[in-house]
Amino acid sequence: MNNVVREEHVVLPDELATQALASRLAAELRAPATVYLMGDLGVGKTTFTRYFLRARGITGPVKSPTYTLLEPYELDDGMVYHFDLYRINDPWELELAGFAELFDEVSLRLVEWPERGADWLPPADLELRFSGAESAREVALRWFERVAP
Numbered sequence: 001m002n003n004v005v006r007e008e009h010v011v012l013p014d015e016l017a018t019q020a021l022a023s024r025l026a027a028e029l030r031a032p033a034t035v036y037l038m039g040d041l042g043v044g045k046t047t048f049t050r051y052f053l054r055a056r057g058i059t060g061p062v063k064s065p066t067y068t069l070l071e072p073y074e075l076d077d078g079m080v081y082h083f084d085l086y087r088i089n090d091p092w093e094l095e096l097a098g099f100a101e102l103f104d105e106v107s108l109r110l111v112e113w114p115e116r117g118a119d120w121l122p123p124a125d126l127e128l129r130f131s132g133a134e135s136a137r138e139v140a141l142r143w144f145e146r147v148a149p
């Protein structure tokens with residue numbers, strides 16, 4: 001794993017706090033970047049992504065890619081790919097789906113359940129590890145040193 005260059009911990013008492021964090025990161029992150037969204041079912045990974053995309057100017061629906069594995073979004077400054085790998089059994093399925101070439105692009109990738117993609121995924125530039133339930137959500141952020149491809 002690459003070196004951690006910065007760590008942060010944010011308490012998310014309500015969805016407004018999640019929206020504020022998502023908006024901040026949407027302004028901060030520049031492509032190419034890969035963001036790992038980690039944490040249990042229902043912890044807020046898709047909710048975070050929805051606010052992130054809203055902040056980037058997406059006005060249409062933001063569906064969870066639970067069944068499609070991937071939802072692409074076209075923005076003026078490039079593509080954003082939202083993955084949810086929960087349902088894959090083997091990272092090889094991602095290769096078969098032709099997703100590998102997406103990682104050669106200068107794009108932003110937000111990946112729920114990155115553990116399921118194992119070595120197939122590019123390393124994270126930022127990892128968000130969500131935890132908690134009901135009104136006590138929180139998230140640990142870690143930024144990683146970017147290593148030249």
Ligand SMILES: Nc1ncnc2c1ncn2[C@@H]1O[C@H](COP(=O)(O)OP(=O)(O)OP(=O)(O)O)[C@@H](O)[C@H]1O
Nearest residue numbers: 012013014015018040041042043044045046047137
């Ligand atoms: N502080 C909070 N931040 C984000 N979501 C919250 C918060 N408090 C409550 N919620 C609710 O928690 C739920 C989070 O669901 P979401 O689909 O985002 O989870 P997920 O992590 O993507 O789950 P999955 O692993 O199944 O894809 C939503 O119903 C949301 O309204």
Ligand SMILES: [Mg+2]
Nearest residue numbers: 045046064112
């Ligand atoms: Mg989700």
